[in-house]
Amino acid sequence: MSLHSRSVSFGYAHEGRDSFALHDVSITVPHKSLTGLLGPNGCGKTTLLKLMSGILTPQSGMVDLSGRDLASIPRRELARHIAVVPQETHPAFDYTAIEMVLMGRHPHLGPFRLEGPDDLAIALEAMTATSTDHLAHRAYMTLSGGEKQRVVIAGALAQTPEVLLLDEPTASLDLGYQLEVASLLMRLNRERGVTMVLATHDLNLAASLCDTLVMLRGGRVLAQGPTREVLTGPMIQQLYDVEADVRFHEDAGHLTVVPVRRVP
Amino acid sequence: MAARTKKLTLAFLLVCGASLYGSPIAHAQAPAKRVVSLVPAVTEMLFAVGAGSQVAGVGSYDNFPPETKALPRVGALLDPDVERIISLRPDLVITYGSQVDLEKQLSRAGIRTLSYRNGGVANVLQTLRDVGRVTGHAAEGDRRAKEIEGRLDAIRAKVKGRRRPKTLLAFDRQPRTLQQMYVAGGRGFLNEMLDIAGGDNVFADDRRESVQPSHEILLVRAPEVIVELRATGLAAAIGEREEKAAWLALPSIPAVRSGRIHMLNGDYLVVPGPRIAAAAETLARALHPDAFK
Amino acid sequence: MSAFDSTEAAPELVRAAVGVPPRPIRARLVTTVVAYGTLAVVTCLLAPLVGSTPISFSRVFDRSIPFIDNVDAQIFFVARMPRVLAGAVVGAALASAGVVLQALLRNPLATPFTLGVSAGAALGAILAISFGAAISFGPFSPVPFATLVGAILAASIVYGLATKPGRAMSTSVLLLAGVTLNSFFSALILFVQYMSDFTETFRTVRWLMGDLDIGSFSPVLGALPLLLAAFAVFAMLPSSLNLLSVGAEQAATRGVDVARVQRLAFVSSALATAAAVSLAGPIGFVGIVVPHLVRLMVGVDHRIVLPASAFFGAAFLVACDVVARTVLAPVEVPVGVVTAMLGGPFFLWLLVRKS
Numbered sequence: 001m002s003l004h005s006r007s008v009s010f011g012y013a014h015e016g017r018d019s020f021a022l023h024d025v026s027i028t029v030p031h032k033s034l035t036g037l038l039g040p041n042g043c044g045k046t047t048l049l050k051l052m053s054g055i056l057t058p059q060s061g062m063v064d065l066s067g068r069d070l071a072s073i074p075r076r077e078l079a080r081h082i083a084v085v086p087q088e089t090h091p092a093f094d095y096t097a098i099e100m101v102l103m104g105r106h107p108h109l110g111p112f113r114l115e116g117p118d119d120l121a122i123a124l125e126a127m128t129a130t131s132t133d134h135l136a137h138r139a140y141m142t143l144s145g146g147e148k149q150r151v152v153i154a155g156a157l158a159q160t161p162e163v164l165l166l167d168e169p170t171a172s173l174d175l176g177y178q179l180e181v182a183s184l185l186m187r188l189n190r191e192r193g194v195t196m197v198l199a200t201h202d203l204n205l206a207a208s209l210c211d212t213l214v215m216l217r218g219g220r221v222l223a224q225g226p227t228r229e230v231l232t233g234p235m236i237q238q239l240y241d242v243e244a245d246v247r248f249h250e251d252a253g254h255l256t257v258v259p260v261r262r263v264p
Numbered sequence: 265m266a267a268r269t270k271k272l273t274l275a276f277l278l279v280c281g282a283s284l285y286g287s288p289i290a291h292a293q294a295p296a297k298r299v300v301s302l303v304p305a306v307t308e309m310l311f312a313v314g315a316g317s318q319v320a321g322v323g324s325y326d327n328f329p330p331e332t333k334a335l336p337r338v339g340a341l342l343d344p345d346v347e348r349i350i351s352l353r354p355d356l357v358i359t360y361g362s363q364v365d366l367e368k369q370l371s372r373a374g375i376r377t378l379s380y381r382n383g384g385v386a387n388v389l390q391t392l393r394d395v396g397r398v399t400g401h402a403a404e405g406d407r408r409a410k411e412i413e414g415r416l417d418a419i420r421a422k423v424k425g426r427r428r429p430k431t432l433l434a435f436d437r438q439p440r441t442l443q444q445m446y447v448a449g450g451r452g453f454l455n456e457m458l459d460i461a462g463g464d465n466v467f468a469d470d471r472r473e474s475v476q477p478s479h480e481i482l483l484v485r486a487p488e489v490i491v492e493l494r495a496t497g498l499a500a501a502i503g504e505r506e507e508k509a510a511w512l513a514l515p516s517i518p519a520v521r522s523g524r525i526h527m528l529n530g531d532y533l534v535v536p537g538p539r540i541a542a543a544a545e546t547l548a549r550a551l552h553p554d555a556f557k
Numbered sequence: 558m559s560a561f562d563s564t565e566a567a568p569e570l571v572r573a574a575v576g577v578p579p580r581p582i583r584a585r586l587v588t589t590v591v592a593y594g595t596l597a598v599v600t601c602l603l604a605p606l607v608g609s610t611p612i613s614f615s616r617v618f619d620r621s622i623p624f625i626d627n628v629d630a631q632i633f634f635v636a637r638m639p640r641v642l643a644g645a646v647v648g649a650a651l652a653s654a655g656v657v658l659q660a661l662l663r664n665p666l667a668t669p670f671t672l673g674v675s676a677g678a679a680l681g682a683i684l685a686i687s688f689g690a691a692i693s694f695g696p697f698s699p700v701p702f703a704t705l706v707g708a709i710l711a712a713s714i715v716y717g718l719a720t721k722p723g724r725a726m727s728t729s730v731l732l733l734a735g736v737t738l739n740s741f742f743s744a745l746i747l748f749v750q751y752m753s754d755f756t757e758t759f760r761t762v763r764w765l766m767g768d769l770d771i772g773s774f775s776p777v778l779g780a781l782p783l784l785l786a787a788f789a790v791f792a793m794l795p796s797s798l799n800l801l802s803v804g805a806e807q808a809a810t811r812g813v814d815v816a817r818v819q820r821l822a823f824v825s826s827a828l829a830t831a832a833a834v835s836l837a838g839p840i841g842f843v844g845i846v847v848p849h850l851v852r853l854m855v856g857v858d859h860r861i862v863l864p865a866s867a868f869f870g871a872a873f874l875v876a877c878d879v880v881a882r883t884v885l886a887p888v889e890v891p892v893g894v895v896t897a898m899l900g901g902p903f904f905l906w907l908l909v910r911k912s
Binding site for chain 3: 342436437438440441442443444446470476478479480481483484486513514515516521
């Protein structure tokens with residue numbers, strides 16, 4: 001499934017005036033791509049993700065899911081196509097990992113149907129895929145950061161979506177967990193063909209994972225295209241006002257970014 | 265307003281009873297010329313002993329005798345208006361026992377105070393005499409007290425030897441139901457009035473002034489007579505028949521089966537003042553109608 | 558359509574994956590309803606057997622004695638049974654409302670009592686009790702209606718505060734808002750008492766302590782429409798509450814109509830609180846003690862917690878009332894005092910454990 005935003009604008013009402021978070025944003029997330037969403041703080045990454053997941057509705061323009069207007073798709077049906085992984089998840093109660101994952105079945109069950117053996121099997125497969133199956137009966141709150149995030153991703157997978165939107169999923173993780181989650185995402189994208197949009201501050205993560213990049217600055221699209229073409233020194237300078245050294249790393253097999261200095 | 269007054273005095277009775285003491289309870293001092301009374305029962309006593317013309321101000325809820333209607337109002341238990349009291353230039357103020365701050369303020373202004381405190385029938389009579397004494401009507405106070413004593417003795421004599429019915433004396437409850445009921449316990453003014461009128465309180469063994477019985481307790485105590493002292497406001501809003509019908513929920517109570525449920529209305533029944541003899545007689549007539557034929 | 562739909566060989570997969578397969582929700586639900594339902598029913602059957610007075614059960618059920626003469630039967634059927642029934646429905650309503658509010662506000666300390674919803678309902682009831690004689694409609698008591706208005710008012714204020722977009726309410730803000738609402742409504746109650754007659758103040762003071770001694774089944778019937786409406790809505794909520802308690806935005810991305818569920822949850826808990834308060838006065842702590850004990854026993858899934866709490870709440874309040882009726886017999890302790898004695902320390906313990 002592909003996802004497009006067409007001339008999307010969105011503003012938050014602020015002290016009576018609309019201050020725009022996004023201006024006329026048109027992006028394309030190709031089918032089965034792993035698209036990175038880059039940009040400085042406040043550039044509108046999170047807002048764009050919320051618009052693409054249907055939590056927010058654009059004030060003008062539209063989001064298009066394989067030819068259908070997102071706003072016209074009922075909430076539950078949409079949740080069967082698009083799943084979201086937030087930066088952090090703090091449940092108010094002490095759910096077990098398997099309970100957290102099974103909640104991903106909600107769009108398929110609705111408010112009244114109880115999950116059956118099929119749902120359980122799907123949830124457990126999602127846990128196997130994220131290497132969290134051994135944690136099934138552990139309390140979510142007692143898990144480490146990386147385990148938590150993998151459980152949340154398993155929950156999103158249990159929705160059996162075609163599109164997965166992730167908002168800085170590794171931001172609160174240490175290096176080891178970051179790599180763990182990154183390779184998991186890569187695998188899910190390659191093996192299962194899940195289309196992914198990944199908002200991140202981590203340029204090296206984006207370079208290693210994403211085949212496509214979208215760069216946002218001040219609520220407008222600065223550039224978008226294949227990673228190799230877009231992730232360049234001059235582009236990074238335009239995006240972050242930072243001079244950076246971008247090279248291909250032979251061992252890693254992808255571009256690497258070393259920020260050098262801030263340019264005024 | 266009448267309903268309001270009745271219920272308030274009723275309540276005050278629970279909080280306080282009757283008896284005066286002050287600092288010092290002056291025999292030697294000159295009789296008070298201008299008296300402010302915040303307490304309905306004492307206001308009645310002032311008029312009863314012939315000191316009515318000396319009353320300069322009364323409490324918000326005092327409305328007996330009718331002469332009180334023309335007098336300035338100075339607040340009551342919760343909201344005494346000190347400025348207004350002082351502006352009336354009294355030489356004696358009768359306060360509730362709990363109004364300690366008010367008494368302090370008045371004594372700083374050089375005004376004598378007398379506190380009204382808990383007590384039973386004997387205290388009512390003593391207070392009546394005291395009120396007479398401090399207002400210069402000692403003889404009239406004694407005469408009224410003796411007269412009341414005589415009438416109470418007459419009632420006692422009339423009911424003497426008669427079978428004393430097990431009686432429930434209720435003074436408040438939720439309209440139409442038997443919930444949140446308050447009844448006279450084995451202590452205090454109402455219990456004593458019931459005793460004089462020739463009834464045995466079914467809660468005589470409960471050493472509280474008021475008891476809140478549950479349905480179960482009411483069934484177990486099984487009163488032969490039920491006397492309800494009712495607020496006149498409620499009497500107007502909800503018919504006596506309807507209120508009596510609430511008791512049909514507990515049909516095994518002897519009083520309910522025999523229909524001996526009495527709804528009595530009127531301030532005088534609950535004010536521990538000079539009208540207690542009339543109140544005792546009303547109660548006695550309800551309990552022993554034959555004795556008054 | 559889906560990226561991966563694998564339902565083949567489900568049982569093997571389940572076993573291979575987790576060793577012990579999780580118990581299916583359907584079986585857990587049935588076990589819970591049967592176990593907690595039995596607890597509630599047994600408590601309600603045993604409760605009328607005890608009281609401040611010993612009664613003879615052969616007399617209670619002796620058909621040869623006319624009911625009108627049968628004190629034991631009247632104690633059983635008039636004094637105790639309605640009281641037990643009232644305890645059961647009030648306990649169920651307050652415990653369920655607690656579960657719903659806690660999930661909705663993502664806060665385990667939220668209850669009708671701590672949020673001021675009970676106080677709002679109580680204000681309505683006090684107004685109806687104090688001025689009700691003038692505005693009663695024949696046999697219908699104005700109290701349930703007035704409590705409903707008060708509860709809805711308080712719940713709307715909490716709803717307005719808690720669902721302000723773009724910010725989740727912290728425990729401290731929420732409890733502070735609850736404390737503020739509680740003192741605000743208490744002040745209004747005091748004002749009403751000050752303005753009304755003194756003896757009515759006695760009645761309302763007694764009423765505010767909580768009282769289940771209703772003396773007939775008709776007050777329960779009067780509150781029944783509110784209760785039925787509340788529980789009908791409660792039945793729609795549990796799986797949405799699971800998702801909401803994880804996070805409102807995540808719930809939305811999983812197909813929950815968040816605004817609708819929030820509205821339904823607030824309205825239904827206000828309905829349940831109003832029904833409970835109109836029957837028995839503002840009895841506190843049931844909404845916090847019961848859901849927490851239940852979660853310790855059955856886990857946190859709301860599809861299990863909600864029905865279990867309803868039944869356990871019924872059993873809990875009926876048991877508290879048995880204590881209230883017997884501990885100082887023949888004097889009865891207000892049941893609200895008993896729940897407060899148990900619930901106050903429990904609440905503090907939770908607060909300490911949480912921080």
